[in-house]
Amino acid sequence: MKKPIIPNKIMATISGILFLALASFVLLFLIEHKKLLSCTKNYYAVVDDSLFDEYFSDIHPPEAFSLISLSDFYSLDLNCGNEAKKGPYACAVTFVTKNEGMAFFDGEKENAHSKNYSLRSKYYFPSAETDFNQVSSLNTSKPNFTISLTDAENLPQGNTAIPVASKYAGDQGYALEKETYARCTVVIPDFEKTVFDFFDEFFKDKNVCKDNITFLAAVGDIMVEGGAQKTLIEDENGLEKVFGTTLPVLQSNDIMIGNLEGSVTESRKRIYKSYTFKFHKEVLPALKKAGFNYFMQTNNHCYDYGEEGFKDTLAALKEYGIPTSGAGYTAEEAKKFYHTTVNGTNFAIISCGAFPIERTGFNGEKTATATDTRAGILWQNEELFENIKKEKALGNFVIVNVHGGFEYRHKPHQLQRDLYEKFVDCGADLVFGSHPHVIQPTEWYKGKLIVYSLGNFIFNGESEFAVYGALDSEIVRVGLVNGKIVYTEIYPTRHNETSVRLR
Structure with a gap:
């Protein structure tokens, strides 16, 4: 039985279709590969918006990563998977935020993958209405007084602050101190040294804003x-x-x-x-x-x-x-x-x-x-x-x-x-x-x-x-x-x- 003879034109058409299919596959592969490379090599240090505006808007970090604000990071079309926009862990090296807490709370402590950089500190004062008629040393408050707890700026007029456990604001161990700091957390261990070296150098010359x-x-x-x-x-x-x-x-x-x-x-x-x-x-x-x-x-x-x-x-x-x-x-x-x-x-x-x-x-x-x-x-x-x-x-x-x-x-x-x-x-x-x-x-x-x-x-x-x-x-x-x-x-x-x- 003789095999059917396929006309040359038909063969050419089939070959063309197969070539186009293969080319399309290769092109799609290259596109996806490029996206993957984009996701794995363009790393970001994602910074809380207010902190970014205050400190980092004009700062250029090492080539290993880029600095970006949190809102800008979430607006990127990274397309690195369904979880890409849910956190910095997919395409970020570090996440820096401002955290506040009184010194008598433990707060978040440093560990092997994170560091805290102090930005500012504010004292709080228990105070009571001043009574200058008292005759005993250190006591200028009425016997039945109401205590207010405020910072210095909002201390009620006519009040005087009271030492806490015999300590004044500024003394070592004064309890009522509120600290604001930048917390840097590295999520890709290979970048820890690069990231911490950059932020250590950046913050070392920054004067911590403290109450005088x-x-x-x-x-x-x-x-x-x-x-x-x-x-x-x-x-x-x-x-x-x-x-x-x-x-x-x-x-x-x-x-x-x-x-x-x-x-x-x-x-x-x-x-x-x-x-x-x-x-x-x-x-x-x-x-x-x-x-x-x-x-x-x-x-x-x-x-x-x-x-x-x-x-x-x-x-x-x-x-x-x-x-x-x-x-x-x-x-x-x-x-x-x-x-x-x-x-x-x-x-x-x-x-x-x-x-x-x-x-x-x-x-x-x-x-x-x-x-x-x-x-x-x-x-x-x-x-x-x-x-x-x-x-x-x-x-x-x-x-x-x-x-x-x-x-x-x-x-x-x-x-x-x-x-x-x-x-x-x-x-x-x-x-x-x-x-x-x-x-x-x-x-x-x-x-x-x-x-x-x-x-x-x-x-x-x-x-x-x-x-x-x-x-x-x-x-x-x-x-x-x-x-x-x-x-x-x-x-x-x-x-x-x-x-x-x-x-």
Whole structure:
């Protein structure tokens, strides 16, 4: 039987069909293979959207992988299988997110395949309404108080923060700290070194954004002429003998302010006054070691030994590196603020005189105020108010120390109150008062703190003080977080002839 003969045209047609089929198969194979290669070689570090926008939008990683935001990653047409868009594990090396949690929670810990990179930290504070009438150390809250828990920015006005387990924000082990960090998790082990090397290098120079904590305090009149001065200069245990239990409080601050009530001079040319005070300059290192790093000089005893004694005082403070302000060799110098930056907070500190004329006729405004040709102090005036406004406009935390009011009055006079409130109205964040020799109230005014009179911190040799209640004083200590008063503490003290102690 003869085989059927297939015409050449039919054979050609069949061959063409088979060729096209084979070519199509090969083409489809190559297309799918290319997609597979795309899925296995174009790796991504997938980053949480907000974190990507903040840190990584203009960053170029090594060739081994690309950085991409989470939303952009999910919009890719990867077509790597049904599970491709359900997570980074198919086509990603790492997944970076922001995680937040209080330090007293365990949170997600690092392991062999993940690392945490700290981005920012925020403290939280239990706080209660401030009661400045309490007389026990460290207690400025009412007995039946309501506790609030907030960050510094949202601390209720008039509240003061409370230490947690005797720790303040910023102390090692403070419990109420909230941390934000980037968590990098590698899902393809072969890329761990490349990925971690990149992120280690990237984050090492990034400053962690933290709440800045600063403590400052002030005491009232310091007059150590006589026994206290002798002990501080000559006794190797002089600090402990003179300051006793107040010493740890004094030494625990970034800024410690005191009113140096007298002249630092060896001059014997005292002016006509009821009382004149002077100290040896050798006492200054001891006072500095006690914690004082700013002395107010704008008081009614700064000119007890005339301009010569005043200049000696300025020279001695400069010699021992103790700042002052509101005092200078000229009026221009006297009106300058003392500026310092502590833990990211910029401070502008000024002192001024506002005390009344003495019984002997001593008029500080006329006699001791600096002029173009005379060294002296800054007196409260309209230019000072304008300068306070300027300092506040620069973003500074403004402190005004004022020597004013009337002696032995336990409540501020209305003129005194008006002046101190005006300082706040102009931009002062904190006003410390001295001169009355006795304690006057501490009050909030428009969210700022006014201490009308700190009293006599140490003022040896004056027996009349017991009669007027001028043996009692206080250390007022505040803690700032990012320039806002958060902690407010009053430490009651009592002094005798040659020493001072906490009550």
